[in-house]
Amino acid sequence: MANKSHLKYYAILLLFLTFGNSGMAQDLEKTSMYSVFNGKTLESWKIPDGGEWSVKNGKIIAKNNPEKKGSILWTDESYNDFVVQLDFKMISGNIDSGIFMRGEDKQNPQIQIGISGSLKRDMTGSPYVPGASYPVEAKNINKLLRLKGWNTIKALAVNNKYTVWLNGEEVMNYTMDNANLHGPVGLQLHPGREMEIHFRKIVLGKL
Template identity: 90%
Template sequence: MKYIVILLLFLTFGNIGMAQNSEGTTMYSLFNGKALESWKIPDGGEWTVKNGKIIAKNNPGKKGSILWTKESYNDFVVQLDFKMISGNIDSGIFMRGEDKNNPQIQIGISGSLKRDMTGSPYVPGASYPVEAKNVNKLLRLKGWNTIKARAMNNKYTVWLNGEEVMNYTMDNANLQGPVGLQLHPGREMEIHFKKIVLGRL
């Protein structure tokens, strides 16, 4: 009987991309490995899906764009795997939108600082108010990395490959908005994403 119950639970929840993280938060998949059903796809062809991965690659004109979720969120935690493929990677995760009241969690080289700022929050008009720690030891330049970012009220926390690397409290933060993945304009680059999950807090 016990095994029947376990099987029923698996059949009920296993196909809708639902699981729990280490904090007990129910996590829902934002990418099923086949299509971008949870996202608003920009025009231009920079975002494609292949072999279970989201591929973000600049077109010949080096045009950039942002892949936004269709839904908006208040407090949440988002986690994904990323791999830097080629070029001068400048990407990131937008937390609740794109303006001066929402930080972007950097992935790769900062265009303004010209060095890797992965895990650090970028704020328009304020640059990087804090810098993530131990990233040079944790970041895999040629392999897959797991990054987790949490937005709780106006407090933001980031983990890279299982280790907490950044805490930041932002005054006047917007407390609701979509999540976005960035492909920065003005450079040739390719970055891949997979295993994207989000949990409301």
């Protein structure tokens, strides 16, 4: 579990969200958000071997090593229902990253950031499910995604429903059958790539 003395700030976030095609409104009142990145170290995270992850000037830097090794940076803590928000910036190379929602297996989606290796095009904001590829595609990404600047992505998991916002606009919602409803959050550095991506301002709220 994260060391609370290193959680630098708290914020109050009022969310009015709509899930799926059912139009069922969920009023998530005043969700308390806390930092899971203190801007200085990777405390609160399980650091992979290999040196692909580092911290500099308040940013987490993910960069493939010469062997193009990839890895996943996992939170120490696991979650049930939660919302996570972070900033990301695509620095160089063929960006293929994402946010793992509740672990890595066929019962959990990964929210894509960057180019899909299978589809060979940008699928930012879309859920990737092993064995099912991308069951839905995020909307308006071409208009919203800043290729040379910072982007803010927010991803919500409530039961088996997932919603994503990019730079303040809702772009995706997806209901997954037989979802695993408990697990850690992960940031991906895809193997077999030459790429660098930065992350900052990572906050999370339990629901």
